[in-house]
Amino acid sequence: MEHEIDVVYLTPGDLKHLVVTCSCGTWHWHILKYDEAKDHFSAHIASLDRNRPSADAAEERVLLATCDWYGISYQRLIAGRGVARQADARHVAMYIIREHLHLSYNSIGSLFQREHSTAIHGVRKVKALLETNPVLREAVEEITKRAGITSI
Numbered sequence: 001m002e003h004e005i006d007v008v009y010l011t012p013g014d015l016k017h018l019v020v021t022c023s024c025g026t027w028h029w030h031i032l033k034y035d036e037a038k039d040h041f042s043a044h045i046a047s048l049d050r051n052r053p054s055a056d057a058a059e060e061r062v063l064l065a066t067c068d069w070y071g072i073s074y075q076r077l078i079a080g081r082g083v084a085r086q087a088d089a090r091h092v093a094m095y096i097i098r099e100h101l102h103l104s105y106n107s108i109g110s111l112f113q114r115e116h117s118t119a120i121h122g123v124r125k126v127k128a129l130l131e132t133n134p135v136l137r138e139a140v141e142e143i144t145k146r147a148g149i150t151s152i
Helices: 034-051 057-070 074-079 084-101 105-111 116-130 134-146
Strands: 003-007 015-022 027-033
Touching (some): 057 084, 057 134, 084 134
Antiparallel strands (some): 003 015
């Protein structure tokens, strides 16, 4: 029996939904831990990792720390649409990458599968909110710390 698997990027410790479609068209939902999914679907997961958007080590640490802080998957951070929490997390990651790693807006947009103007908007939004929002300031400081980024 053939299976088609639609998987978000998996990170250790996260719970993710794996949607398995049988050739007969029946949908089966499974929630598996990373290690379980890796055992069952290692070939497919390896192909996903090869297709994952590339990021330098420092950028990757920011992205993973942001996912951890906001409790969202890597895929939702990069390519998610329509959920405010995902957009907020993405804007924070864009801000940290711009302010601490000094990437261009074009590079940040590409990293998040967005236009450079979206990166500009996200960075400006976070920068403006940091002045008045202590919760956001804490998030930025903690994500930066978890990512091992020091101010330059």
